[in-house]
Amino acid sequence: MNYETEQEEFWAGNFGTDYTERNNNTTLLSSNIALFSKIINQTKNVNSCLELGANRGLNLLAISRLIPDIKMQAVEINEAAVNECSKIPNVNVFKGSIFDYNIEPETYDLTFTKGVLIHIAPEKLDDVYEILYESSKKYVLVAEYYNPTPVEVNYRGNTKKLFKRDFAGEILDKYPDLELVDYGFAYHRDYTFPQDDMTWFLMKK
Numbered sequence: 001m002n003y004e005t006e007q008e009e010f011w012a013g014n015f016g017t018d019y020t021e022r023n024n025n026t027t028l029l030s031s032n033i034a035l036f037s038k039i040i041n042q043t044k045n046v047n048s049c050l051e052l053g054a055n056r057g058l059n060l061l062a063i064s065r066l067i068p069d070i071k072m073q074a075v076e077i078n079e080a081a082v083n084e085c086s087k088i089p090n091v092n093v094f095k096g097s098i099f100d101y102n103i104e105p106e107t108y109d110l111t112f113t114k115g116v117l118i119h120i121a122p123e124k125l126d127d128v129y130e131i132l133y134e135s136s137k138k139y140v141l142v143a144e145y146y147n148p149t150p151v152e153v154n155y156r157g158n159t160k161k162l163f164k165r166d167f168a169g170e171i172l173d174k175y176p177d178l179e180l181v182d183y184g185f186a187y188h189r190d191y192t193f194p195q196d197d198m199t200w201f202l203m204k205k
């Protein structure tokens, strides 16, 4: 399969498959349950969600523990990750790149990314913002690495694979009818529920 950007090739290939195998642990799931309980506590009536770049589904699994009957849609480019994610009840997976995902007429109460915008080719971010916004009935969440200005950082020895910026700020500028509901930080040295230094921003229409 030929992709438009080198970042898609990277995640569809061996790096993405190894990542999927590495990220199979219950500590991550517990941390996600703690994080999403904080975030979902700020929402009302979330019964469906869309995650772009879901990997093996550790966020969706956590959300389904908090909202057992939630209907979930995932988009994921890596085949090994798709195979794992598809095993989660109530999850429908679109196998392919976010850029090949067509915005459906059906919308979701919550759309989100976690640790995905940071890996998108910067010139393609607007396309992902559009999917997040247009596919959402109400809430948009981004949980990513924050930096006030756009920067690139080395990612496990790879260049052009990790970018930090103010993703939420850009989304709020692009879509003025969105308002910020809450935001927070989850630290890798948290004693009970560590996360990978995620900064999360919950917005609503």
Ligand SMILES: C[S@@+](CC[C@H](N)C(=O)[O-])C[C@H]1O[C@@H](n2cnc3c(N)ncnc32)[C@H](O)[C@@H]1O
Binding pocket: 007, 008, 011, 012, 016, 052, 053, 054, 055, 056, 058, 059, 075, 076, 077, 078, 081, 096, 097, 098, 099, 113, 114, 115, 116, 119, 120
């Ligand atoms: C760092 S992982 C984060 C996974 C998940 N969101 C989580 O928090 O556990 C990034 C995920 O996004 C997927 N991904 C990256 N670029 C993508 C694209 N253009 N389309 C679909 N999936 C993508 C990767 O394959 C990988 O599963």
